Amino acid sequence: MPEPPVNRRKDAGPSTLAVHAGEDRVKPGFAITDPIFAASTYTFANTQAIVDFLEGGQVREEYGRYGNPGEKVVEDKLAALDAGEASVLFASGMAAFVGLLMAHVDAGDEILFFDECYHRSREFCRKHLTRFGVGFREVRTCDYEAMEAAITPRTKFLISESPTNPHQSVVDIERFAEIGRRNGVLTLIDATLCTPYNVRPLEAGVDFVLHSATKYLGGHNDLLAGAVTGAADLLDPVRNLRGIMGGVNSPHNAYLLERGLKTLALRMERHNANGQAVAEFLASHPRVDRVLYPGLADHPFHEVARRTMRGFGGLVTFFIKDADWRQTAAVIDAVQIPRIGPSLGGVESLIEQPMVMSYWNYSPDERAAFRIPDNMVRMACGIEDADDLIADLAQALEAAE
Amino acid sequence: MEFRTRAIHVGQEPDPTSGAVVPPVHLASTFVLPAAEGPADYDYARTGSPTRHAFEAVAASLDGGARALAFASGMAATHCVSLLLKPGDHLVTGTDIYGGSWRLFNNVLTEQGVAITAVDTSDLEAVRAAIRPETRMLWIEPIGNPLMSVTDVAGCVAIARAAGVLLVADNTLATPVLCRPLELGADIVMHSATKYIGGHSDLLGGLLVARDDELGDRLHWLQNATGGVMGPLESFLCCRGVKTLELRVLAQSATAARLATWLQQQPRVCRVHYPGLSDQPGHDLARQQFHGGFGGMVSFEIAGDVAAARRVVESTKIFRLAVSLGAVESLIELPAVMSHGAYAPEARQAVGITDGLIRLSVGLEAAVDLEADLASALATLGD
Numbered sequence: 211m212p213e214p215p216v217n218r219r220k221d222a223g224p225s226t227l228a229v230h231a232g233e234d235r236v237k238p239g240f241a242i243t244d245p246i247f248a249a250s251t252y253t254f255a256n257t258q259a260i261v262d263f264l265e266g267g268q269v270r271e272e273y274g275r276y277g278n279p280g281e282k283v284v285e286d287k288l289a290a291l292d293a294g295e296a297s298v299l300f301a302s303g304m305a306a307f308v309g310l311l312m313a314h315v316d317a318g319d320e321i322l323f324f325d326e327c328y329h330r331s332r333e334f335c336r337k338h339l340t341r342f343g344v345g346f347r348e349v350r351t352c353d354y355e356a357m358e359a360a361i362t363p364r365t366k367f368l369i370s371e372s373p374t375n376p377h378q379s380v381v382d383i384e385r386f387a388e389i390g391r392r393n394g395v396l397t398l399i400d401a402t403l404c405t406p407y408n409v410r411p412l413e414a415g416v417d418f419v420l421h422s423a424t425k426y427l428g429g430h431n432d433l434l435a436g437a438v439t440g441a442a443d444l445l446d447p448v449r450n451l452r453g454i455m456g457g458v459n460s461p462h463n464a465y466l467l468e469r470g471l472k473t474l475a476l477r478m479e480r481h482n483a484n485g486q487a488v489a490e491f492l493a494s495h496p497r498v499d500r501v502l503y504p505g506l507a508d509h510p511f512h513e514v515a516r517r518t519m520r521g522f523g524g525l526v527t528f529f530i531k532d533a534d535w536r537q538t539a540a541v542i543d544a545v546q547i548p549r550i551g552p553s554l555g556g557v558e559s560l561i562e563q564p565m566v567m568s569y570w571n572y573s574p575d576e577r578a579a580f581r582i583p584d585n586m587v588r589m590a591c592g593i594e595d596a597d598d599l600i601a602d603l604a605q606a607l608e609a610a611e
Numbered sequence: 612m613e614f615r616t617r618a619i620h621v622g623q624e625p626d627p628t629s630g631a632v633v634p635p636v637h638l639a640s641t642f643v644l645p646a647a648e649g650p651a652d653y654d655y656a657r658t659g660s661p662t663r664h665a666f667e668a669v670a671a672s673l674d675g676g677a678r679a680l681a682f683a684s685g686m687a688a689t690h691c692v693s694l695l696l697k698p699g700d701h702l703v704t705g706t707d708i709y710g711g712s713w714r715l716f717n718n719v720l721t722e723q724g725v726a727i728t729a730v731d732t733s734d735l736e737a738v739r740a741a742i743r744p745e746t747r748m749l750w751i752e753p754i755g756n757p758l759m760s761v762t763d764v765a766g767c768v769a770i771a772r773a774a775g776v777l778l779v780a781d782n783t784l785a786t787p788v789l790c791r792p793l794e795l796g797a798d799i800v801m802h803s804a805t806k807y808i809g810g811h812s813d814l815l816g817g818l819l820v821a822r823d824d825e826l827g828d829r830l831h832w833l834q835n836a837t838g839g840v841m842g843p844l845e846s847f848l849c850c851r852g853v854k855t856l857e858l859r860v861l862a863q864s865a866t867a868a869r870l871a872t873w874l875q876q877q878p879r880v881c882r883v884h885y886p887g888l889s890d891q892p893g894h895d896l897a898r899q900q901f902h903g904g905f906g907g908m909v910s911f912e913i914a915g916d917v918a919a920a921r922r923v924v925e926s927t928k929i930f931r932l933a934v935s936l937g938a939v940e941s942l943i944e945l946p947a948v949m950s951h952g953a954y955a956p957e958a959r960q961a962v963g964i965t966d967g968l969i970r971l972s973v974g975l976e977a978a979v980d981l982e983a984d985l986a987s988a989l990a991t992l993g994d
Contacts (some may be wrong), residue, residue, distance in 0.1 A: 225862075225975050225976055229939050243811070243812050394875025429634055469813065469851075473855045473858065473975065549632050557854040557855065558620070558623070594616040595617065
């Protein structure tokens with residue numbers, strides 16, 4: 211059998227896949243890059259062409275909400291990067307998450323979470339899916355016995371992030387997948403923080419991998435997108451429902467995502483290196499109480515991380531020693547290079563205080579339940595020079611003293 | 612701040628009204644003025660616009676210049692520089708230069724009464740000998756194209772200064788990551804931003820970076836008068852591109868060095884041109900002049916005729932057969948008929964661009980994949 215063309219191979223190096231996977235060798239106009247099809251609808255030569263299309267004889271576009279050529283390229287590239295059969299692109303990570311669950315859960319089903327998953331994901335299930343008779347349960351992150359014990363005949367999905375955000379717990383994905391398989395339950399890993407460069411959860415046996423492509427995959431803080439990747443037959447209903455619910459990505463966005471993916475391997479190498487350097491610096495700083503980063507030897511999940519991850523990403527969580535929320539905020543307000551803001555995964559470093567940025571409207575008791583102390587800082591290292599980031603953090607920690 | 616940090620942050624101050632971490636793309640062609648006369652940041656987009664200025668700010672910072680100007684293409688930038696010359700002036704250029712520049716100099720400027728002398732600028736004696744009393748400009752490429760010759764920028768600066776001649780460096784192949792001619796004393800740096808600066812094969816652009824404000828202002832006057840400016844969407848994509856410039860160029864240089872060494876060992880390859888190889892004439896100078904690598908461009912000659920060279924470039928699977936360079940995808944081409952087809956045939960032969968010369972632009976793919984691709988393409992030559 212002839213070797214498949216480079217754009218259809220899944221065994222090439224991660225940077226080769228990032229540049230070429232999913233793209234046709236010969237593109238419209240013989241252009242080296244894919245065109246942006248800024249079309250809302252697609253025309254047919256005549257009525258017979260419509261009939262042929264509806265009868266399934268021809269693969270082509272029909273209307274923008276059902277698909278766009280640029281979107282398909284990105285989907286195929288994402289599928290190749292994650293070693294999956296197919297991928298479905300959405301307007302945001304949340305749209306992808308909601309789209310996946312809406313396509314697969316029925317009234318009476320239950321969803322079981324590790325409890326450090328993105329709070330908006332859990333909020334959707336806890337507040338909204340329950341209105342449709344879908345049960346919501348959660349167990350402590352990485353407590354695999356508790357998870358298995360919580361499975362009932364109604365359980366449909368096991369869901370976790372890895373690493374979790376901002377707590378940086380690293381899931382043993384093979385073990386997680388095995389629990390799902392043993393109990394006949396679908397498994398989903400939100401791999402936004404690790405990206406396919408650091409971990410490929412489908413290879414560890416999970417059914418679906420989810421990404422907020424807004425983060426590392428897009429990589430430039432200039433687009434919103436989400437994707438779910440897995441087996442084609444399990445994603446067909448997701449794609450169909452997307453066409454009905456309508457949370458599709460725009461053609462312009464899809465192009466920027468495709469462009470961003472081309473440097474994914476390079477950027478991730480740098481994010482990994484910066485994350486490690488910043489974490490090590492902070493761990494040795496007298497004003498820092500504790501650092502959560504999977505690449506540090508004292509991290510509770512360091513062994514799992516070392517075994518399963520190529521690198522540990524750009525996100526570093528740390529705690530200012532003996533600081534209340536205002537003293538912690540003073541450190542954040544003193545940094546010069548990272549911008550203050552939510553999100554992560556872009557070339558520009560970002561910094562924030564989760565208590566303020568994401569949990570301001572929760573009571574102290576609720577924040578305690580979320581394990582979000584007032585002195586917690588989350589830094590999303592970009593791809594600047596590590597020396598500059600470290601010097602900046604050093605002066606901020608000193609200035610705010 | 613260091614190069615890469617500036618590449619990400621200069622000109623990218625968050626938008627003060629919305630806080631957006633990436634500044635908005637301003638498509639406006641004209642700007643509402645506070646008064647009929649008097650100062651305004653912007654009036655008409657040919658003169659300047661916010662998104663173009665953001666790119667120009669980071670470009671000036673990366674090349675260490677006073678002012679940068681963004682153009683619709685590299686040739687628009689080159690043409691703008693050439694407008695500093697007037698009839699009767701004399702221009703000295705390299706011989707191993709981009710074919711489009713060669714065409715502008717030899718087929719357009721000559722028609723306008725500018726005299727041209729092309730010399731091998733890697734030979735400083737030849738450069739010195741070419742200078743005449745009416746010489747006004749010396750045009751060099753620190754890494755030549757397509758033969759990858761290395762020109763001594765500081766040496767040329769000394770000659771140009773002594774003669775009162777402007778030194779312009781087309782730094783497209785070396786990029787400001789590896790070489791910053793302004794820091795070595797050059798007057799103007801030119802880039803085809805289409806290449807490494809944009810870096811993704813999805814825009815056309817040119818750049819001029821001037822050493823001081825006076826020269827920058829003169830070039831801006833000419834740019835505004837002739838109008839070949841970069842558009843807002845390309846400016847945005849260039850800002851996005853330079854954020855990964857250093858990562859890309861260092862990775863491409865490392866892969867190119869490995870491929871060049873490998874090519875040297877192939878029996879069907881009779882000559883490899885790459886400044887990073889220790890047996891190259893410009894290697895010692897290159898080690899001194901370029902920082903972090905020797906660039907992502909490699910050319911080589913095969914034992915065989917044009918038909919054999921065509922077979923090689925037409926049978927790679929990862930390297931795409933296309934002109935241009937500097938992007939994430941690897942490209943392969945035949946300079947004699949493609950990138951340097953604009954040279955007069957006799958000039959091409961005199962310079963050493965043989966019919967069997969193959970040029971590679973090394974992208975970001977895994978080196979092992981590119982090597983395997985070249986191996987199978989070279990195998991078409993038989994034993």
